[in-house]
Amino acid sequence: MPRQIRLNAFDMNCVVHQSPGLWTHPSCRADQYHTLGYWTDLARTLERGLFDAIFLADVLGIYDVYRGGPEAALERAIQVPVNDPMMLVPAMAAVTRDLGFGITGTLSYEHPYTFARRISTLDHLTEGRMGWNIVTGYLNSAAKGVGMARQVGHDTRYDIADDYMQVVYKLWEGSWEDGAVLRDRASGRFADPARIHRIAHDGPYFQLEAIHLCEPSPQRTPVLFQAGASTRGRQFAAEHAECVFINGPSMRVVAPLVADIRARAAAAGRDPAAITIFTMMTVITDSTAEAAREKYAAYRAYASEIGGLTLMSGWTGVDFSTLPPDEPIGFSRRDAQTSALEAFTTADPTRQWTPREIGAHAAIGGRSPVLVGSPTEIADALQAWVAETDVDGFNLAYVVTPGTFTDMIDLVIPELQRRGAYKTAYAPGTFREKLQGPGQARLPASHPAARFRIRS
């Protein structure tokens, strides 16, 4: 039996997520991101395709490295305007039954007490379909939005994140015991106060003394996603995350990342096979290979090179506008922040890239590999990625929306299903049960959150 491939739709509450310029393609609805119908239609489409989840990225600042200002991003809608992703969940949940939600929430800018309530509310409203992508933030412009001079240091952000996780685990897992809620109309007792506990936390960054405001939701702690690429980030993911989102230009780059995450999880006492790892991928397909290549060429006509460089400048901290556009970049000078450049160097170490080429490449699918081919070729490639890298599936970026997703659903998923490599129905239960199996609605005992549970 071939390995089952998992799929998330990778999206964002904005016009341009990973494909600058493509919103102008006649088939693309991305600029309607601010309407409810756009999202409820998409949710229904993804559920038709049995996608595991819609994974929504987020930023709280503007890509302002390119040309040293926000103008390039604003003009081309490069991840700005960007609306709040959480607000999309209730509307999408109302029109679906099984689709999961992986929502990026930046823990740098909201106290865990109020954040924990938001997430619990969503886990209730979705009947246990909520996932949280834990992000510490990476844009200086976001930090300035909340009155800081700049982003705090990278490793300090993870120290803050560790403290934050303690607080939310205590609130989600340790405040209301199982059985605390009675809902007993006859006696008028809604809950048993003896089984509800005040959480005390006096950490280096967060303090609180409070009862969680929400009764336990189906999953208590939402399914935890993380996307840290740095060593510190991967360590955090290995300790906390149930789903890890990675990115790399080739199987050769991705395979050791996957092995490293699974090894770190095992070292942390967790089941390495239970970590669901998604790698980012862009798929362009049509009925034949030739038609797919023609589609790719047609998309490229709408791609914005400057938009691609605006994204790359934000991701790397390097202002690509200061480099000669047609001269190959000397990568020897790159610093630790420029790991995004590896997307272009490590896939083919012999190839030299100019800024112009990087911009054009990043304008279709961002930093992700782009697969162009017939449904059979795509299915072959996706299965090869899973076999060679040990990833569990893919975060599918769109080039045009909903076209990239409907192409996948109408053409590739049936082929994967014929091969037995893709589910033909959703598993029952919560998001976590769909990933881990029946009866697994809550985090396993091996997860660090479990130690905050009340033993009664």
Add this chain to the structure above:
Amino acid sequence: MPRQIRLNAFDMNCVVHQSPGLWTHPSCRADQYHTLGYWTDLARTLERGLFDAIFLADVLGIYDVYRGGPEAALERAIQVPVNDPMMLVPAMAAVTRDLGFGITGTLSYEHPYTFARRISTLDHLTEGRMGWNIVTGYLNSAAKGVGMARQVGHDTRYDIADDYMQVVYKLWEGSWEDGAVLRDRASGRFADPARIHRIAHDGPYFQLEAIHLCEPSPQRTPVLFQAGASTRGRQFAAEHAECVFINGPSMRVVAPLVADIRARAAAAGRDPAAITIFTMMTVITDSTAEAAREKYAAYRAYASEIGGLTLMSGWTGVDFSTLPPDEPIGFSRRDAQTSALEAFTTADPTRQWTPREIGAHAAIGGRSPVLVGSPTEIADALQAWVAETDVDGFNLAYVVTPGTFTDMIDLVIPELQRRGAYKTAYAPGTFREKLQGPGQARLPASHPAARFRIRS
């Protein structure tokens, strides 16, 4: 032509809002507050009744004054558990077209930069039906939730609120000019960066330097609600609020409050008639007066006296459990915090109230007056309130849900419509246009937010 009466449904994302014990009534769905269907059904019902809005209260702490702890509140679900109210809006918006949303948002616990984005997102998704009830918080337990020793002082909270409002006005009104968004597929220009401005704010409590993350929503600033009862609160309302929510036990108490708010608004250079004032009301009705009285008696059998005193203790800061239950309370000792007690003293100054009576009374409709009668009697009473007090309408608390609302819709609203005192269709446009008239989607030039607009 009689004056048009406006109606909000007054609700909260919890089991017990204003009527402790009544969730156990066989007809009451309140304990299903954590499900999407509960809210989408209610939204459809309210839109059928042409309600102006659903007004959602909120707290971020637990009523823990009664008996000096949270147990009484937890056992009877007195405003705890309490889920996030904002998350209900997208789902309710998806199943309605005209219903407005007045959502309580506590500005003490979230930075205005991220809060402004949440509200803009909701104003987009609702196509301009968003209202914000500005609250500074009043529970010490909420302050402890975010790591503070106690709530900051009352007047300081309003100083913080003034600073907060400056920031959100700048973001909503002054960051993106009208016309900044081009959405031009032909040129690939989504926006004109020259018409998008970085906001700088260096106030006593908040600092930021940022572009608002959202393109202008239909209303930009949401319809502003405020419910401050203190002198400082009424002054804040007169300066900022478009809808004011008040509460009083009798027309004699409410009329001078309304006059004071309108006078303060006029003194602040605003049109006093354009302030929409709602007073809290509980209505119990049936086909005949006798049937209504029987219904009221039946409800009282489910009312929780202790639940009523738990609410009253939280509102007043007085632990009613320490007072002899059957001895009239000596009100001479009450301090400024105990204005909630006026609900029971000023309606009939000659009457003495015992704690037990106060608890029973507060268990049906909280502090609001309770009207019990036939549809004709209720319509008479509501019209008398409007005529005598100059309020524009009512925040209707429920005893049972949706029964209290459907009784109003099926029995009283048709009677008001026959009298020409209630709309027979929604006005077109945004929430603000429905309140103020066509073309009034944005705040008027006389509002303090208007001075942050860019003149281009």
